[in-house]
Amino acid sequence: MAEKILVVDDSSFMHSMYDMVLGVVADREVLHAESGIEALEVLARTPDCDLIVLDINMPEMNGLEFLEQYMGSGFPRLAPVVISSTEGTEDDTQRGLDAGAVAYLKKPFQPSDLQEVVRSILEGANKQESLT
């Protein structure tokens, strides 16, 4: 079954970047949302999302507000969240981890770092599933 990764970021360039780094794997689908609000809509439509990469610094609904809403949303299954943080936003990153994000990745990051984090989370999740 195809892996689904949702990328939430208000920068269209970052989306291109994520597509190039994450989307080249067969059997994987990269979904895109440009705001927290759009992300919630996509997730409502896609109950089997496997991982979320989340930018904090977004207008309207920022990453932390999205995380709060998502965690308290009552969705049957919550995907693990990786925060994409930038220098100077360490407080926000900590708040995100406190709110339930499983990992963070500091920009600028190498494509290999991103792939590594994604792979380890997805494998960890698979392991968990196969145990239940």
Added chain:
Amino acid sequence: MNDFAQELLADFLEEARPLAENIGEAVLELEREWEGGGSGEQTLHRIKSNLHTLKGNSGMMGLSPIEQLTHRLEDACAIVSERAGSHEATTIELLLAGADALREMLRLAAASGLDEAHGRTLLDPVEKAIDAMRESSATAPGRPARPATSVVASATSAAPRDAAGNVVRIHYDKLDRMLELVGEAIVAHSSVGELTASADTSQFERAMESLDKSLRDLQQTLIDSRLVPMSLLFRKFPRSVRDQARESGKDVRLELRGEDTTIDKAIMDRLGEPLLHLVRNSIAHGIEPAAERTRLGKPAEGRVELSAEHRSDRVVIAVTDDGRGLDESKIRERAKACGLSNDSTAGELNSHIFLPGFSTADDVSKLSGRGVGLDVVASSIQALGGTVGVSSAPGRGASFRIELPLTLAVLRTLFVDIDDETYALPLSYVQESFRLGDRNPSFRVSPGHHVISWRDQLIPILDGGSVLETAGAGTRGFCVVLSVSGRSCGLLVDGLIGQREVVVKGLDTLLGRSDCLSGITVLGDGRLVFILDAAEIAARAARTNTPRAAESISGAVTANPGEEVR
């Protein structure tokens, strides 16, 4: 750079360039808010947010000069936030210089590449200025004073440059529609094919109509995708106006109207320079210094309006100011000195300012130091298939009007016959066409100069054959009334063929220039048809015919209606 990297860079730039523009605009907004006593908090937040995105993205791209610059500018913004209430003008200059450096770095990254050394050169002055700002004690809060000297070396004044690369953004829906239409066209095309094979002419017309419609719709959709809003160009002006106003010590407010008006991107890209020149002209020569304006009972702040609107299938762009207007006596003097006709109306005299060599050398150098005169503006606009005109009210202001076709690519024209050749007239300039007869008697004003009566006016007319210098002896049975920048004239032709859409190609210079031809088009059957330059024809008609002479014989018309002189 490999394909992936190239594509990524293109994506980066496509997002970064508008962000950098936004930052520049936001700084100007911040300045206005501070001058009005506001805190500018939201605008500052917007600037920080954009810088933050650029910092992250440029870091991902490995463009470290940009990453460092945006980081430093974020620092500067943080200092500004801390010193809330202290709105120093030097801060604005610093942020503007930072925005300029950012734009330059992006330009380099797009062109030859942004190397460390070059990046350093751009980054250093900004860093120094921010360090200075950090060390200086905050001045008392209040309205910012005009800086006597800039803290940072003044960056190049932002001349309107090519908007966001050679790219247009097109909505997916449009692309889908185009695919649909191509599909329909292919279907219609194959029906036509089948019908030709079976020689069933009855259905032929219907199939052709259907094919025709699909192709037209497709063409229109494609044309529409070339249209971009004028705001992309207009947004570059507030900075230039601000800088020039400060340099010349005048108080000027720029107003924008009709920014949503769409225009072909190819045309808009070439409009920047001439438009900038007209705006600078208004500020340099039109708007009076604040003290003089107050003396005259005008508001101290001068007003320059940049506007755009659609009229039938043209776009009209105007630069209007409430300054002193054109100096008509000076123009009249200059016209005499140049040996130009003296008995012209004010309107005609004013249009002389677009002639080459008309502006005196010191006028031109005062303006932009580049030796660009209004004649270059006029020829740039004409090269785009448009016209420029001016109207002025002494003491109240002046308005420069540019009229342009909506698209360079496809032109709606009227096909006419002159001396056994077919020519195309741009439909946007055609007011009306009629058969010559007793109801429109033409009168000879003086040898070679004619006027004709049309809608209760007397308008100058030109013979098509003499305009084109063809030796033929066709019978001029029709008159096509052309209207350019508010003035009408008639062109006498042998016959009217009908309306046609043509794809315009420029004239090859090898063919030898003819002033009255503006382009050439190839018809479906391979024939070449010249496109007539309506603006040039109208100008020629105006030059050889004067309304005063026309007026003197209108008396004769009322006295002897129906008299015709050939």
